[in-house]
Amino acid sequence: MTTLAIIGGTGLTRMEGLTVTRREMVKTPYGAPSCPIVFGELGGRQVAFLARHGSTHRIPPHRINYCANIWALHSVGIKRIIAVGAVGGICESCSVGTIVIPDQIIDxxxxxxNTFFDGGADPVEHIDFSYPYNENLRSALIDGAAAVDELNVVSQGVYGVMQGPRLETAAEIRRLAADGCTIVGMTGMPEAALAAELGLGYACCAVVVNPAAGRDGQKVDTTALPASIKSGMSNAVKVLDRTLQSSVLEES
Incomplete structure (x- = not known):
């Protein structure tokens, strides 16, 4: 039974190297997920793959049905999720091309x-979200990234999640930096919290594709983003391939 899923973000709408065995469009109480779940084998391990923005990347961050996506994965037996996302780098160590494995998040x-506990027939529950990412999954990702040659890896970080789809102002980035954020993106929440509500292990592989607004004294060069995303996601696939070979995953 497949218990590990990869959620692909911008630039990762299909999983290179995945030997596909089947696809399933799952019905949920929360509506339709972004696209069918793809099942197959990657790195010698059975995995499921879901493209967060849809198979043709047409769903913007604020309109993703996060509840349906996470519920769909849970309903087919998924226990652990590795989420990949493109982010901007706020601190100096998070330069373009860096792979960041965050350990904290600010929404x-x-x-x-943003919750499955939204009233109704079931009682409200308050989950502990002190440490939002699964440490065993994080360790596997860190080891996987370290095994890729000439790749800059940052093993901790605070992911600031903004609304999107527009990029941030320089003042907003200064605020995030003051709050302790080291990277900024648009899809880390409520995805991480929803996974926690269903008891799923969850970790993030964040790919830095641009300096955050104002960090280099310049505007974000959106013309450079496609090439940066393509290169960064190619590295993310390499990290995932190495990660899936890790024995640490058996303990997650």
């Missing part, structure tokens, strides 16, 4: 369906 989003 700045709004008006998103």
């Amino acid at each position: 700045y989003t709004y008006a998103r369906e």
